[in-house]
Amino acid sequence: MNTPVTLYRDLFTELEKSLPGYDSLPLRGLRQEGMQHFMDKGFPSQRLENWKYTPVKAISQKIYHINNHACQGLDPSDLLPYLIAPLGVYRLVFVNGWFSQTLSDLHDLPDGVRVESMAKLVKDAPDMLEPYLKNKKSGSDQGFTHLNDALWSDGAYIHLSPGTRLERPLHLFFLTATSKKSMMTLPRNIVVAGADSHAWIVESFASLGHFPHMTNAHSTIILHDHAHVHHLLHLGENHSAQHVGTVESTQKGDSRLDSQLFSFGGERTRQEIHVQLAGEQAECSLDGLFIGNGRQHMDFHTSIHHTHANTRSQQLYKGILAGHAHGVFNGIITVPPHVHHTQSNQLSTNLLLSDTAEIDTKPQLEINSDAVQCSHGATVGSLDPEALFYLQSRGLDASTARNLLIQGFAEELLQRITPKLVQNWIEKHFNKGEYHHES
Numbered sequence: 193m194n195t196p197v198t199l200y201r202d203l204f205t206e207l208e209k210s211l212p213g214y215d216s217l218p219l220r221g222l223r224q225e226g227m228q229h230f231m232d233k234g235f236p237s238q239r240l241e242n243w244k245y246t247p248v249k250a251i252s253q254k255i256y257h258i259n260n261h262a263c264q265g266l267d268p269s270d271l272l273p274y275l276i277a278p279l280g281v282y283r284l285v286f287v288n289g290w291f292s293q294t295l296s297d298l299h300d301l302p303d304g305v306r307v308e309s310m311a312k313l314v315k316d317a318p319d320m321l322e323p324y325l326k327n328k329k330s331g332s333d334q335g336f337t338h339l340n341d342a343l344w345s346d347g348a349y350i351h352l353s354p355g356t357r358l359e360r361p362l363h364l365f366f367l368t369a370t371s372k373k374s375m376m377t378l379p380r381n382i383v384v385a386g387a388d389s390h391a392w393i394v395e396s397f398a399s400l401g402h403f404p405h406m407t408n409a410h411s412t413i414i415l416h417d418h419a420h421v422h423h424l425l426h427l428g429e430n431h432s433a434q435h436v437g438t439v440e441s442t443q444k445g446d447s448r449l450d451s452q453l454f455s456f457g458g459e460r461t462r463q464e465i466h467v468q469l470a471g472e473q474a475e476c477s478l479d480g481l482f483i484g485n486g487r488q489h490m491d492f493h494t495s496i497h498h499t500h501a502n503t504r505s506q507q508l509y510k511g512i513l514a515g516h517a518h519g520v521f522n523g524i525i526t527v528p529p530h531v532h533h534t535q536s537n538q539l540s541t542n543l544l545l546s547d548t549a550e551i552d553t554k555p556q557l558e559i560n561s562d563a564v565q566c567s568h569g570a571t572v573g574s575l576d577p578e579a580l581f582y583l584q585s586r587g588l589d590a591s592t593a594r595n596l597l598i599q600g601f602a603e604e605l606l607q608r609i610t611p612k613l614v615q616n617w618i619e620k621h622f623n624k625g626e627y628h629h630e631s
Contacts, residue, residue: 226341256376289377304353370401445471484517
């Protein structure tokens with residue numbers, strides 16, 4: 193009897209020779225190893241603690257088509273509704289999982305910055321990618337990641353030489369042009385920030401059309417000593433889309449990662465972010481804002497591992513849920529024995545706009561050292577009726593008063609976005625959210 197797992201094995205057998213890197217024996221072996229792990233483990237089950245709220249069967253029981261070429265016929269003007277700005281931003285565009293040269297814009301990249309398609313790089317320099325592709329993966333269950341290991345088609349490779357500063361944001365834009373034949377895309381991205389380098393990277397996902405599709409994405413970010421990377425993840429696919437994604441970051445001494453997640457779309461979204469602070473004085477900031485309506489399911493898991501002394505981290509995740517939407521936040525901070533003088537705080541705050549919206553939030557600490565400063569907390573509430581009454585007494589109608597309070601709840605995270613043109617872009621998506629129309 194064919195199961196989804198065996199059908200994906202058959203799909204891998206059919207596609208293997210056409211996938212990037214097949215001519216490289218080590219990369220071919222990594223793909224085969226990924227498929228074998230996937231066959232052994234399969235998709236995660238809701239019996240697993242970290243997956244108990246995620247309706248995995250709704251994702252895993254459907255077999256998706258994998259396109260072997262980019263959608264033809266798109267023009268740069270077709271991208272305007274999705275772009276941060278027409279000018280002032282470097283742009284790498286992937287359509288249906290494949291790099292599009294004609295839709296991308298990498299003019300005037302600074303010396304020392306290498307940005308290109310993963311599919312192209314495995315042809316030119318497969319040995320360069322092998323160490324990053326064979327890294328051990330984080331997380332409680334790797335079914336989706338192992339499937340990505342086996343079937344990834346393309347993605348972005350970004351390398352910043354020591355001392356390089358990328359002044360303009362670099363936008364990695366993944367667009368799925370949907371059709372009646374449901375499609376899966378499997379992006380794989382690698383970012384390597386050399387010592388003393390600095391960059392703004394935006395990774396965004398969107399849909400062209402309203403048919404169902406699936407995204408299974410994986411990004412690796414490596415920061416060397418004194419590097420600073422701003423990584424903003426925007427999930428804005430259509431309300432028939434399934435999205436499973438993982439971001440893994442490893443930080444060396446005195447490096448800084450500013451991670452910002454904004455999730456406004458998708459029928460079911462599951463995003464994991466794992467950070468390892470692997471050098472003294474490394475620090476990270478993880479922010480997240482997710483907005484759900486209708487019957488959207490949005491599930492976010494973060495982990496920060498303080499493996500070295502004198503490291504710092506902070507997390508603030510906020511959820512705004514209306515209709516019958518269901519949100520999940522599970523964040524964990526770990527400090528092993530003999531790792532001292534770490535500082536970490538974690539907060540999850542959530543706003544429920546209807547009696548039928550639901551949130552499950554679980555911030556956690558696993559601290560095995562005494563010389564630390566760590567805290568965590570969570571809040572769940574609704575709009576303050578007294579504040580609504582006050583605003584209406586000042587002449588605002590009920591809808592405007594309500595939206596003003598929602599804006600105030602999100603403002604702290606929106607104001608942290610830099611540069612300004614990226615902030616304006618995210619605020620535009622936020623302000624057209626469907627929750628504004630919820631009664």
